[in-house]
Every structure is written in structure tokens, then in C-alpha cells.
Amino acid sequence: MNKKFGVLFVVLGFVFLACKQKETLNFSDKKIKVVDIEGKQSAQDLNFYLPKSANAQIVKHSYYTLSYNEKAEQAEWVAYELKKDYVKNSDFKRPFFIEDPKVSSQSADWRNYKNSGYDKGHLCPAADMEFNLSAYNDTFFTSNISPQNHDFNSGIWNRLEQKIRFWAVKYDGLIVVTGGVLKGNLKTIGSENVKVPEYFYKIALNYTKGNYKVIAFLVPNKKSSKSIFDYVVSVDEIESKTGIDFFPKLNDKIENSLEKSVNVNSWFVK
DSSP: OOHHHHHHHHHHHHHHHHHHHHHHHHHHHHHOOOOOTOOOHHHHHTTTOOOSSSSEEEEEOOSSSSEETTTTTTTEEEEEEEGGGGOOOOOOOOOOOBOOTOOOOOOOGGGTTSSSEEEEEESOGGGGGTTOOOHHHHHHHHHHHHEEEEHHHHHHHHHHHHHHHHHHHTTTOOOOOOOOOOSSSSOOTTTTTTTTTTTEEEEEEETTTTEEEEEEEEHHHHHHHHGGGGEEEEEHHHHHHHHHBSSSTTTTHHHHHHHOOOOOOOOOOO
């Protein structure tokens, strides 16, 4: 072979391989799902499951999103993903509650709760975010708390939160939506008139092997020794009481079926 043609052939070969490699990398890039080093869910994934809010401010933190109701001085809902590997006990030191810098209208001052007779009740529980110190600290924004009766907060609400963590591990993750029912002529506390919900709700949604299941609870803000399952209701009932449209981006047929049903038994399968 002529020496010049041999060199040209080798050069063209390298160019061809380089082009193929670039093509392969470009193709692969399209397949990669970008997450951070801690496996944090991307915002657009959680966005799919967010409730619909008409008159409230949507605030997004790294691991949860909330809809802030300025008139009630608290979130009307908080939504987050609780992954199986998020459920840990890290024994972090509890920080002070502070105002949420992302709430443009300013979230309520923690001093509204002082001597009110009510706990600063977490909506997204600190115990659900112990996989990461920053995530844990973010639950201490005042946008993520609501006035709760102490016996309710430390009793049945705590038992319900523990059950949600149990299910997150058992069923490999949940979407959780929770909040107080802010409708009606409610009592208020503090100089900013923080409303005291008479009921709190919690909704857990699981998607496994192509199938959805949901369970919803509506619990009075008072002491109760009853089973948490005495407070299971349909999502439709919570929508009726709150005026919130939950899971509006789901296929209408799936959404309607899930939200009208009360199927406790599906949460006890292996």
C-alpha cells in the first residue's frame, strides 16, 4: 500500500471511531436520569403528584413542596416523597424554628405559638427527613408547622406518622400529602392570627409494579386512643372538606377510582 494512502487510512479510521464514540455518548446522555449524589428526587417527578392550588403560594424546598396559605399563616398542604432509604434514625440535634425565607409574604413567627397551649406540629415530620442534616433542618421552617393539640401531636398523629414510615419501607417508597383543614370559622392564636385546624389529614400514595394504591386519614385535632384505621376516609371526602384537588395529573380514570375508594386491606398485603 502506498505510504501516503496508509497514513490517510489510519487518520480516517481514528476520525470514524471518534465520531462513533461521540454518537454513542450523546445517545447515552439522553438515557441518564440526573439526580444528586444523595439520590434526591428531581422536582419534576414530585411535581406530577402535587395537589392543585388556586389561591396559595407554592414553595419548593429540596425534599418537600408546600402550598402556603397566607390567611391561615400555614401550609394548606405539604407534599414529599418518602423513600425506603430515607427512613433512618440519625439522632440529629433539633434546631430552633425559623421563618421560611422562600415564603414571599413571610411565614408566621414561631412566637405566635408561645403560651398558646398548642404544639408547633410538623406537617412534614422531622423524623421523615433524618437521612440528611439539611433535609432535617428544613422541616423546622414555620411554613411547615401548624397548631396541634399536644395529646394529638404526641399521640394518634405520632402513631400515624410511624405507620407511614413503616409503609414507606415495606412498599419501597410513598408520596405523602398532609395538612390541616383550614375551612370554617376557626380559632386563632398569636398576633398574626394563625388558624387552628379542627382536623388534620394525611394521604399516602404508592406506585408499585404498574399499580397505584392510596390510603387517606382525617383525624380530629384532639386526644384519641382509637386506632388510626378508625379515621380512614376516601380522598374525595378530604377534597370536599378542604377544597383541594389532589393528584390532578393522574389519568382521570385512575384518579377517580383511587379517590372514591377506601381500601384498607391493600395496605396489609405482603
